[in-house]
Amino acid sequence: MEDVVFSCTGNGVQVDRKVVQTLQKNFVQVQNILDQNRLLINEINQNHESTIPDNLTRNVGLIRELNNNIRRVVDLYADLSSSVTTSMEAFSEGESNNANQSDQRDGQKRIRSS
Numbered sequence: 180m181e182d183v184v185f186s187c188t189g190n191g192v193q194v195d196r197k198v199v200q201t202l203q204k205n206f207v208q209v210q211n212i213l214d215q216n217r218l219l220i221n222e223i224n225q226n227h228e229s230t231i232p233d234n235l236t237r238n239v240g241l242i243r244e245l246n247n248n249i250r251r252v253v254d255l256y257a258d259l260s261s262s263v264t265t266s267m268e269a270f271s272e273g274e275s276n277n278a279n280q281s282d283q284r285d286g287q288k289r290i291r292s293s
Contacts, residue, residue, distance in 0.1 A: 198266040
């Protein structure tokens with residue numbers, strides 16, 4: 180797929196389609212993990228209220244899984260942050276290069292005397 184830069188209407192922000200796709204993919208992954216965490220927390224709570232010893236023992240594994248999921252969410256958010264930062268830096272460099280090229284062209288124009 181080719182990188183396509185497009186302008187969002189209203190605020191003039193330019194976004195790389197590849198970055199948008201990465202953001203969407205990561206947000207979906209985060210949401211799926213958070214949904215799974217909700218289920219884990221419900222099961223942990225039910226086991227905690229239970230008087231059955233095996234349920235309390237099972238919570239150890241469930242809490243480990245919950246902690247691992249939280250680490251994955253943190254990693255995904257770090258990736259998101261990095262993607263946005265990289266994209267913004269590339270955009271800023273492009274804007275800077277465009278301004279420099281424009282300044283160079285302006286300096287090469289002949290001024291006609293009247």
